[in-house]
Amino acid sequence: MRELMYLQAINEALEEEMSRDETVFIIGEDVQAGAFMTTTGLVQKFGPERVMDTPLSENAIAGAAVGSAMAGYRPVADLMFADFMWCCADEVFLKAAKWHFIHGGKVNLPLVFLAAIGGYSHIGPEHSQCPESVVMHTPGLKLALPSTPYDAKGLLKTAIRDNNPVVYLYHKQLLGAMGEVPEEEYTIPLGLADVKREGKDITIVATSYMVKLALDVANELEGRISVEVVDPRTLEPLDIDTILASVRKTGRVVIVDEDTKRCGVGTEIAMQIVENAFDSLDAPIQRVGAANMPIPGGYMEQYVLPQPKDIVAAVEAVTG
Amino acid sequence: MTLEKEQLIKLYTNLVRARKLDELAVRALGEGKIIGFFHSGQGEEAVGVGGCTFLRKDDYIYPHHRGHGLAHIISKGVSPKGFFAEHFGKATGLARGIGGFHGSDPEFGVFGGAGTIGSQFPVSVGWGLAAKKRGKGQVVVCFFGDGSSNRGTLHEAMNLASVWKLPIVWLCENNQYAQFMPIKDAYAREDIADLAAGYGMPGVVVDGQDVIAVHEAVQAAVERARAGEGPSLVECKTYRFRAHVEGVADFVHGDMRPQEEIEAWKQRDPIKLFEEKLLEQGVLTQEDVDRINRETEAEVEEAERFALESPVPDPAILDKALYAD
Numbered sequence: 001m002r003e004l005m006y007l008q009a010i011n012e013a014l015e016e017e018m019s020r021d022e023t024v025f026i027i028g029e030d031v032q033a034g035a036f037m038t039t040t041g042l043v044q045k046f047g048p049e050r051v052m053d054t055p056l057s058e059n060a061i062a063g064a065a066v067g068s069a070m071a072g073y074r075p076v077a078d079l080m081f082a083d084f085m086w087c088c089a090d091e092v093f094l095k096a097a098k099w100h101f102i103h104g105g106k107v108n109l110p111l112v113f114l115a116a117i118g119g120y121s122h123i124g125p126e127h128s129q130c131p132e133s134v135v136m137h138t139p140g141l142k143l144a145l146p147s148t149p150y151d152a153k154g155l156l157k158t159a160i161r162d163n164n165p166v167v168y169l170y171h172k173q174l175l176g177a178m179g180e181v182p183e184e185e186y187t188i189p190l191g192l193a194d195v196k197r198e199g200k201d202i203t204i205v206a207t208s209y210m211v212k213l214a215l216d217v218a219n220e221l222e223g224r225i226s227v228e229v230v231d232p233r234t235l236e237p238l239d240i241d242t243i244l245a246s247v248r249k250t251g252r253v254v255i256v257d258e259d260t261k262r263c264g265v266g267t268e269i270a271m272q273i274v275e276n277a278f279d280s281l282d283a284p285i286q287r288v289g290a291a292n293m294p295i296p297g298g299y300m301e302q303y304v305l306p307q308p309k310d311i312v313a314a315v316e317a318v319t320g
Numbered sequence: 321m322t323l324e325k326e327q328l329i330k331l332y333t334n335l336v337r338a339r340k341l342d343e344l345a346v347r348a349l350g351e352g353k354i355i356g357f358f359h360s361g362q363g364e365e366a367v368g369v370g371g372c373t374f375l376r377k378d379d380y381i382y383p384h385h386r387g388h389g390l391a392h393i394i395s396k397g398v399s400p401k402g403f404f405a406e407h408f409g410k411a412t413g414l415a416r417g418i419g420g421f422h423g424s425d426p427e428f429g430v431f432g433g434a435g436t437i438g439s440q441f442p443v444s445v446g447w448g449l450a451a452k453k454r455g456k457g458q459v460v461v462c463f464f465g466d467g468s469s470n471r472g473t474l475h476e477a478m479n480l481a482s483v484w485k486l487p488i489v490w491l492c493e494n495n496q497y498a499q500f501m502p503i504k505d506a507y508a509r510e511d512i513a514d515l516a517a518g519y520g521m522p523g524v525v526v527d528g529q530d531v532i533a534v535h536e537a538v539q540a541a542v543e544r545a546r547a548g549e550g551p552s553l554v555e556c557k558t559y560r561f562r563a564h565v566e567g568v569a570d571f572v573h574g575d576m577r578p579q580e581e582i583e584a585w586k587q588r589d590p591i592k593l594f595e596e597k598l599l600e601q602g603v604l605t606q607e608d609v610d611r612i613n614r615e616t617e618a619e620v621e622e623a624e625r626f627a628l629e630s631p632v633p634d635p636a637i638l639d640k641a642l643y644a645d
Contacts, residue, residue: 094435101642
């Protein structure tokens, strides 16, 4: 099968959905050039009316997405770094998330917030964050975190067609990752986890770039510990059933999420496992996540963000 | 731009409706019928009425939070029944009893308001962008107060709307107090309309107690927007007669608002001013005035009755309320 880079898969999803539906447009800072090359080339095909470069104005970008979505369009607002989502927190967390609900269902907000997440680039505390815990905590926002080119394309196409706001977080470390992407049309439903690797001794639940780290660890432990890796792909909706099925098979769980561990995604998933499959657990669940501090720059980053050795240690502790 | 007799009467009628419906809200809150709070708009009616009465049905408005948008939305065509049903927490409310004071009637280009003051600017950019893309001549009238003008969102939105020449009228309802904060201590100049120069758009100041002055300024801005010439800023100097929110003392900083200031402004009640003018010009007779008041009272009673008699929502609706299909 044909292989594409993760960023090409995102670009192709945008191109296909813009061709399919004239109400889809992209808005954000430097989207015509494409700060991460996810939107590069689209202005040549669709023109500046549908690939709209904006001033440095996150409130106005996100507000333009919210307003135009209410008024019949399907905007894709590119926030560049996910850290910048805090600049437009009102529009994301109060308007997009709540307004279908608070207006009694009379308006829909079919929009996508695109943003690049993640560390391991040594670019410090305001260009490296993963906001998935806060997004997942907020009722009314769907949340997709693709870990492969195939998922990146299929999830984005579905997100654009969804009649609700979807936060779509792509990882900077995955932009150049290669993977199979069929030429034929396909979509991936939100709320369908994918077992990225089958195993029998332990389940690692991981999202986004952490899936890659988990798979690397699984390969490293091959022959000693048989690791199953489950990627929820979307955290809202969350396919807890696939996670529980894996837990019932292996009886042991490590959850890896790059966001701050405290009150994080791993905490939520662990508790849902305890509530629903406690009797299947043969050992306490362990979480791997970022330490409870801002993400430092330079050499210090590695002491805060999850590392493969942390995943190995957690797996050994749970299976030991 | 001269208004016909029936248009003048419509403006007057909407002023009377806005006042009497606001009075109902104040009373109903005191009687425990309104669940929540109410921010009266009495004294400021000419801004909402003058700004909305002659808009097109498919134009968008972002109502001001004062009066919870009452003067604005009824002038746009929304029935007050749903407004009161929503405030009474009922299933027939503008947001099915879920929104509280966030009314929504998309058929009239009304999507309700926001709890975060100043968030109207970015969302209005979105409506303006949609209107421009659609190309049917729709405009957006975004109401905001002197308090909102202190938010950074104003800058981002006004700047982008001007760069893209969006069909938006930024309509400032300057009642001179942001809750307990007087404008003179929150803004370094006299007129908020001065901001317009920084965004390359026209900015005018009008007497917000004079419904005709408001109407004419808004109309000029609307025509400019419909013609594709971009946004404008209209600042209406007005005043609220009641406290910021019902049931809370009427502070200015840590002191009480001066009674003599309130009394002086009440001499410029927008309804009385317009009524006197229309009587003097012979547009209305005293009989007409009495009839309009009687008819409005009937409408107010009907809105209250409808809201009272409507059922409380079934909590089961919450199960499917979070997401659209």
